[in-house]
Amino acid sequence: MSQIVKCRDLHFAIGDLLIIMDKFIWTNEYSVGIKEIDEQHQHFFEIANRIIDLTMKTDLAQEDVAKSLEELGNYAFYHLGTEEGYFDKFNYPDAPLHIAAHNDYRKMVNDYFVQLRAAGSDFKKIAEEMASYSINWLSGHILLVDKKYTQFFNEHGLS
Numbered sequence: 001m002s003q004i005v006k007c008r009d010l011h012f013a014i015g016d017l018l019i020i021m022d023k024f025i026w027t028n029e030y031s032v033g034i035k036e037i038d039e040q041h042q043h044f045f046e047i048a049n050r051i052i053d054l055t056m057k058t059d060l061a062q063e064d065v066a067k068s069l070e071e072l073g074n075y076a077f078y079h080l081g082t083e084e085g086y087f088d089k090f091n092y093p094d095a096p097l098h099i100a101a102h103n104d105y106r107k108m109v110n111d112y113f114v115q116l117r118a119a120g121s122d123f124k125k126i127a128e129e130m131a132s133y134s135i136n137w138l139s140g141h142i143l144l145v146d147k148k149y150t151q152f153f154n155e156h157g158l159s
């Protein structure tokens with residue numbers, strides 16, 4: 001008999017091979033109070049959710065997976081750059097710590113790409129891991145790190 005164990009964002013059905021990853025569902029809790037940034041965060045999650053859908057397919061082409069992961073990575077880097085642009089522009093005092101957190105994510109994405117390019121890579125597993133990691137990372141980062149700039153950015157006229 002299989003037993004379902006809920007472990008944060010993953011459901012494991014022990015005893016068979018069923019693994020269902022939860023997609024991210026946006027709620028107001030994730031708003032940082034800045035329209036442009038909220039829209040970027042939502043788009044980031046949309047791409048990650050699409051990758052999760054993609055990995056559910058049985059006839060998965062490596063090329064499609066690589067394209068989607070590239071789209072996610074490129075968009076993530078563009079988004080992190082947007083925030084960092086405002087840090088510079090407004091001289092945000094918490095920038096160094098915040099940028100260090102962004103750099104952790106950048107490093108992970110680059111590691112996934114190295115794995116993906118390796119000969120004989122398990123591209124489905126890499127896609128699942130990268131999408132899941134991205135959702136976990138960004139949702140935690142918004143709540144614990146991004147929300148700290150809301151008041152500061154608002155005071156500089158960004159809302």
Ligand SMILES: [Fe+2]
Pocket residue numbers: 083098102141145146
């Ligand atoms: Fe951030």
